[in-house]
Amino acid sequence: MTDDTNRPVSFWAWGWEDRLPTDEDRRELRTQIEGLLGFPERPLLDLPGLEDVELPAPRIEGPDHATTSQSRRARAQHTYGKAYRDLVRGFHGDYANAPDVVARPENESEVADLLAWATEANVAVVPFGGGTSVVGGVECEGDGYAGVCSLDVREMDRVLEVDEHSRAARIQAGARGPEIREQLAEHGLQLRHYPQSYEFSTLGGWIATRAGGHFATRYTHIDDFVESVRAVTPSGTLETRRLPASGAGPDPNRFLLGSEGAFGVITEAWVRVQPRPPYRSRATVRFDDYWDGVAATREIVQARLYPANCRLLDANEAMLNELAFDGSSLLVLGFESTDHPVEDEMARALELADEHGGTCPDGPTHRDLNAEAASGEGDRDSSTEGKWRNAFFEGPYRYNALVSMGVLVDTFETAVTWDQFPALHEAVQERVGAAMDEVCGTGFLSCRFTHVYEDGPAPYYTLLAPAEVGRELEQWREVKRAASDTLEEFGATITHHHAVGRVHREHYHREVPDGYLDAVRSMKRTLDPAGVMNPGALL
Amino acid sequence: MTDDTNRPVSFWAWGWEDRLPTDEDRRELRTQIEGLLGFPERPLLDLPGLEDVELPAPRIEGPDHATTSQSRRARAQHTYGKAYRDLVRGFHGDYANAPDVVARPENESEVADLLAWATEANVAVVPFGGGTSVVGGVECEGDGYAGVCSLDVREMDRVLEVDEHSRAARIQAGARGPEIREQLAEHGLQLRHYPQSYEFSTLGGWIATRAGGHFATRYTHIDDFVESVRAVTPSGTLETRRLPASGAGPDPNRFLLGSEGAFGVITEAWVRVQPRPPYRSRATVRFDDYWDGVAATREIVQARLYPANCRLLDANEAMLNELAFDGSSLLVLGFESTDHPVEDEMARALELADEHGGTCPDGPTHRDLNAEAASGEGDRDSSTEGKWRNAFFEGPYRYNALVSMGVLVDTFETAVTWDQFPALHEAVQERVGAAMDEVCGTGFLSCRFTHVYEDGPAPYYTLLAPAEVGRELEQWREVKRAASDTLEEFGATITHHHAVGRVHREHYHREVPDGYLDAVRSMKRTLDPAGVMNPGALL
Incomplete structure (x- = not known):
């Protein structure tokens, strides 16, 4: 603390x-x-x-x-x-x-x-x-x-129990990323959930907002790590049973995952953990044409190679991250395993990329951290993937400076099926670009995939525009509205992992069926009869 | 029809x-x-x-x-x-x-x-x-x-739409397994969800009951294939948006998955599909000691090798399936891929099994169905895995005969963390065995893992006992109670994939938190105000 x-x-x-x-x-x-x-x-x-x-x-x-x-x-x-x-x-x-x-x-x-x-x-x-x-x-x-x-909830920041055999840990909701890392390290374990807010955000917040983390596939959201949850509601304390899986009724964990404080306060959870994965392979693939990169990414994920990292950066995103300035798109690929080398998975992914014109001039790098430690080698994390990760966690600090110099900066993210993505992406470029031009005179928009699924990508857009000091919020609202309306119109979700909160509430209410929303409201009335829990968020 | x-x-x-x-x-x-x-x-x-x-x-x-x-x-x-x-x-x-x-x-x-x-x-x-x-x-x-x-709902049995690009299909709820297979085959696609009831059960039923399917890991329940659901409730029709993923509030699909008809009638769903996987590797590993098999299975799943099949059969189960009569336990392993050979995954799994004394005298078999088709080879599905599968789908037919000859036959299944499994398994053997002895004079109990998770297995028990004709239900109730009470006491779930229905209702109500149950009831009142939907099931 x-x-x-x-x-x-x-x-x-x-x-x-x-x-x-x-x-x-x-x-x-x-x-x-x-x-x-x-x-x-x-x-x-x-x-x-x-x-x-x-x-x-x-x-x-x-x-x-x-x-x-x-x-x-x-x-x-x-x-x-x-x-x-x-x-x-x-x-x-x-x-x-x-x-x-x-x-x-x-x-x-x-x-x-x-x-x-x-x-x-x-x-x-x-x-x-x-x-x-x-x-x-x-x-x-x-x-x-x-x-x-x-x-x-930050006073409640302890790892309370570790079951090394089942690879799970009981952790208090107020523990933030580094605190979880340090406490689990005593057991040789990790959670490996790294949202961009990792340095400050907490397990309880991740669960309440269905936060997205490290893995591009398979373990994309904190949801995938949650075994059970405890929460205090105005109507009493809830604790779901600690289970690897169940088919008994609608999943009770899923009612708390994404509940955004509207039902109560999450106080602790059992989450799945793992040893540090020593086997890692990384590569950066270059595409002249963005859509070739999209096609390659789709094939890699549909091949079920389960990359830990599979971030397709469009040309603007590559430039913004100082990774490429020649208009090419980059696919940052990473595989990792606690158990076995992942060179074959990487080779197959590069083969699929190659079929779509993707080149990997530096080739992949393969590491075995255990072997490196044994041979006394130091950390040599100088790859594109490593640079990318450092920039990733530094990103939010840059916002501070940008705000202080009249730059409008925001991100929005979504998920959509592969068949809808081209139309969505084109519309986003056009409409959000037009909104920035109109409101701010100019603007910059970039896109990366943060997570990818067999049936579609999760594109993440970053926008920058010169703001007029004093009118920033008004300008932001216009640009944000263009973005959110476009997501809605093209059948994408209003949020893949940033949550609903108050900003996305109206679009969320149009995204989910009315009957479902009524049902969620009735749940809230049951758990929080006086309606004191985070009013205005989600509902 | x-x-x-x-x-x-x-x-x-x-x-x-x-x-x-x-x-x-x-x-x-x-x-x-x-x-x-x-x-x-x-x-x-x-x-x-x-x-x-x-x-x-x-x-x-x-x-x-x-x-x-x-x-x-x-x-x-x-x-x-x-x-x-x-x-x-x-x-x-x-x-x-x-x-x-x-x-x-x-x-x-x-x-x-x-x-x-x-x-x-x-x-x-x-x-x-x-x-x-x-x-x-x-x-x-x-x-x-x-x-x-x-x-x-069986009149509604059509595949309505296929999105080959995103690998998804819109299917009516009344389509049963073989009907889905035939219609998707026109597109070169499969759902690959094979519950034991596959020949008769329907997509809507799978969703309503969170049915378990083919895959031992990763895609264990129909939940993992569902993109969106449509349902008619007494308060109106609900349709969730077709999305690869979302972080917007508690997942609306998860409210219908497992709802068991208590909210309404599922009418159709978008589900994730895939081409037929041509690459397959199979092996059967023999263990003298069951607990060595358990340890090996745990390591294989924790290594994230993602076997499609990973069924550990105890000695009784191996005997019942006519696979081994010498008291050894068997681990039936299968890997499959639409994209690449899976020999390495199999080799690594066998290595882990070997470390626990598991032997594979016949070695693994590797197949490439595309290559076999090209070379004109016929289907040569004579492996243990193939035998197992045939016996699997024949199983329910055998019940007909058993009932007609006064044999009590039932199965119950659960999931529990690895650390709890030994105590649970021992208690199940002891108490369910004792119940059969007491009520029926003798009995036979076997166990296999149907699905496995990094944090625990899903054991599936089969029991057989001589019943007294006319008193079968009374005898069954005693034995079933011993089983269900033991699951509850040892922190396991009352059902991993058979659902709650009316038989498991009381135990289900004790398994989930009271506040959650109240919340689900309030949802039901909202969607089904007159309470006419499947009264007595789940709630």
Whole structure:
């Protein structure tokens, strides 16, 4: 627990306060942006200070029995997630919706007490893990409520039990990525779920939002790792049985996976873990034509080779990640195994890529980490895949600088069947591009596949445009609407792994059948009769 | 549609009427049973005739607008599923709970009309596919209702659309296994979902019950093939969006998967399909000690080799299937691929088996069906795996004979984590064995793994005991209770893929959290306000 004590996280920006961009960082980035994307000259705005933030007076106090805070820092830090619109609002000092109180329960019984208090006092409760939502999952206006309590689960951050035989671990919901890694390492095990928010996001948040992780195939979402879940709802505590599988009725874990705090607070889960995979093969394949890359990717996944990494980067994405500047698309391929070399799988994938004109000039690299450790070799993670991974986790930090220099930056992601993807992709390029041109004068859009399925890819779009300082949210809304409407029209999902939150709620309600939505609402009424759980998220 | 016209299915027994056991079949089987299992002399009872069945007078008629039948055959055929207790009741002419009317809607709008009529007239509706439930999923007493309507979806049996690019097909719920196979074959595709009931069971039934299929790993349940589902509920029609994946809220497909007709009638689904896999490797590994086999199986699945078949048969199961008579356990391994040879996966699996003392005297067999077809070779499916498969689909026919000679025969299946399996298995042997001894004087129990997961196996138990004719159900209940109670006590699931129905309902209600059950009930009230959908199943 160091995020607001020993090493404070920023109240407005992504990540640690000591990693906020320096003026030198920002000047360098500005040069790149202007040079690479041809944006008009960008300003360097002053970074905000906590002392300048104006917070509304709290409407309520927390209950006596709970560990709560109403400090300026705690309330500011719990006001938003980490989407572009969150950073913009925080940057400009808009904290009108700060929670009235932040609770940090240390155990499940304190969670239950808090929910009982909230139900009684008509206080909206917003479960809060890493606070890394990019869909408005952790903000709440509190209209119609006596106040808003942000319920931060970060005090519950322990690995409680490890079953090495079945390769599973019982972990508290507030444990974030690195904490899980460190505690499991004592048992020689890993979860290998690495969302981009890994440094800060928590197991509970991953489950509540059906987070996407490391693996491009097979184990794409946290869903695939969950054996059982415990959650505290206003109507009582739920715990599903720890099972490798079951066919008994609709899967109870699936009701909590994606529930986004609307039913209750996830407190712990049994998840499947594994040893570190020593066998790894990596390659980067170059395609002159993006659609050849798409065809190759489809064949590789339909061949059931189960690549751990299978990220097709379009030319803009390759450029943005400084991996290629010649207009080619790149397929970043990775295989891994705890048990056996994966050279054959890689060879077959490269063969399929080759049939579509994909070239791999540097060839694949194969590693055996155990053998390297035994021979005293150091880590030599200099491959494209390694560069890619580092850039991946650095990405969110770059948002801080971009927001501070008037650059609109956002991502949206989806999944769609292979037959629909070409029409969708073309429409996204055209309409989101047009929206950026109209609203911002120009814009840049890139696409990568984060995950791939036998029946379709999960494309992930990144957009950048010069924003007018003070009008950013208005501009963002226009561009976002173009994106979301296009996904809906072309039969894609509003989100593959970013969740619904408040930002995607309307589109989500049109995506799922009405009868289903009514059924989910009736579930919520049963588990949360007073409707205090994260009102406005999902439902 | 031939099951009660051109080639009638038996009104009481498994399968086609023309495949009912002859006296010669039964004498042969009796000799085997008495010799192999040491049961006391078994009687050969007369098989029942439809003309002897007494049906209660129907309490209601179907609506004018629908295709319905109240014929003796239709009502008798729709009274039960195909569990031991169903065959026994049918054999002895107990048709007190025959549905009053059998409806065979030809399209979705007729289904909707039927549900509207049932809601209005307070008629219980029991969705009926192949009628192969082994958990009382398709029977209904109708207490508190004006009558019972069996809603048979078998007229809706077409593959409606195929997306070869995304490898998916839209199929009507009433299509049974062979019908799906034939229609997809025109496109060079297969579903490769082969439950033991494959010859008769339907896609809709598979989805409603979360049926288990062909693959021991990775694609274990029909759940893994479902892209989207359409269902008609009393409150309207639901259709989930066709998507390879989504992270938008709790997965709507998962609410219908396992819903067992309690919310409505599944009418069609998009499912993932694949070409026939030409590359296949098979092997049978012998273990002197069962627990060595268990350890090897665990390592093979944890190595993520993804065997299509990974069935560990204990000594009794190997004997029952006439594969080994020397007390050894067998691991029947199969790998398959549409894309590449699978010899390496097999070699690695055999290596892991070898480390635990597993021997494979005949070595693995590797095939390339395309190459064989090109060279004009015929099918040479004589391996243990092939024998096993044939016996697998013949299995249910044998029940007919056993019931007619006073043999109690049943199966129960579960899933449990690896760490819990030894204690569970020991308790099952002991307690179910003791129950059979006490109730039937003796008994035989065997076990195989049907599916395996990284965190645990899905053991499937078969039991045989000499029954006292006329007391079979009483005896069965005692033995079944011992089995179900043991599963519950040792943290296993009441069903891995047989579903809940009416037989497992009480244990299911104790397996899932109360709050979850309340939530499911509230969903049902929303979708089926009059409570006419399959009352007593699941809920």
